[in-house]
Amino acid sequence: MKIRTKNHHAAHALSLFIALCAPLVLRSVLSADISAQTIVTENGVRIVHNVRGGTWGTSPKVSIELVRTLGDVNTDDENLAFDFPADLAVDAAGNIYVADSRNQRIQVFSPEGRYLRTIGQKGQGPGEFAATSSIDFDGEGRLHALDSQQRRIQVFTPKGELVRTKPTTKLEIRQLRLLRSGKIAVESNVRGPKLVQLLGPDLAPLAEFGEPFDYGDELTNSAGNSWEFAVDREDNIILGFRLQNRIEKYSPDGQLIWRADRELNYSTKVVEKAKREGSGTHFRISYPRFNSVSKGLAADGSGRIWAVTCDRQIRKDEEVVVMIEGFADGRETRKVVGDTDLRKTDMYKLEVFAPDGVLLVAIPLTHFVDGIWIYGDRLFLLDRDRGVQFYEYRIREK
DSSP: OEEEEEOOHHHHHHHHTOOOOOOOOOSOGGGOOOTTSEEEEETTEEEEEEOTTOTTTTOOSEEEEEEEEEOOTTOSOGGGOOSSEEEEEEOTTOOEEEEEGGGTEEEEEOTTSOEEEEEOOBSSSTTOBSOOOEEEEOTTSOEEEEETTTTEEEEEOTTOOEEEEEEOTTTOEEEEEEOTTSOEEEEESSOOSSSEEEEOTTOOEEEEEOOOOOOSSHHHHHHHTOEEEEEOTTOOEEEEESSSSOEEEEOTTSOEEEEEEEOOSSOOSOSBOOEEEEETTEEEEEOOBOOOOEEEEEEOTTSOEEEEEESSOOOGGGOEEEEEEEEETTEEEEEEEEOTTOOBOSSEEEEEEOTTSOEEEEEEOOBOOSEEEEETTEEEEEETTTTOEEEEEEEEEO
């Protein structure tokens, strides 16, 4: 293990542009061989530069086993016909809740995947949705459902009874995660000087944290700093950047604990910056292009971090594009372009990190992935645009 201290601002900025995602999990973090990693301290923050593959090498301490799939784009069962599922949560009894966003509902299934009930429907009244954007359970077992279009959080019992509604008019929240303390971590649609907002139970702002990388223009900054986040059992908040080689862990009050990156098979430099051509009311915007790095991350009960990482970039024959064609019946009409029957790929892997940011192992995946969730020993991966289904795996400790 190499350990050194640096305070260079240039080195600090460079490390912000590096991300990590890594292998599987281990039974004991202390047993991991970290001699191949480079660990430095920059301005008092632990920085972990991980080598390819992880410290477990060819002897991983965990594996995953497919249990079932939930949902299917070709199903005849209306209860399993999801439309742009946005989030997933599991209650204390093991029941699965799917935020079926464009169907304006939350679908509830038993631990075995049997349909139980639907919470909500399309509408503007109590218990109704325009879009179920993000869901999570609080410490008392109540389900918080964000409707980003109607700018409110509705709180339900697990049975679907509405408890109360919290307006979010001034916040424009895109995604939420609940801490055991009662605080709420949120991603906002409005990009500010910091990335994450920490709110109280009454949605009063408490803190902001997370440093964006400066690409030099507003459009490139907005796209390039997109991220996913998770909360572990100790209320630490982990950020995983979709387009940067960087994973960060923050304390419950927003203090940066560590930043990690790992070796990738591609560059994380901007492929093409945003452009604005023309003047006045006649102009055209070309959005920036990047290589994709991460498709989400989750924390398990041992504090390990599981990240879905791109092992390579997508090929032309694998691309699926969702195009917005207009609006009908109060919602967007979309057209999916590409081979949605193609479900298998070797593009993705699961990288598992120790609680201190050291990469443990990388597990190859065989299908497309757009999100990840972990509850106990259950791991869920979402294929949102092709199969429109969740893959449920069992985490096996060795």
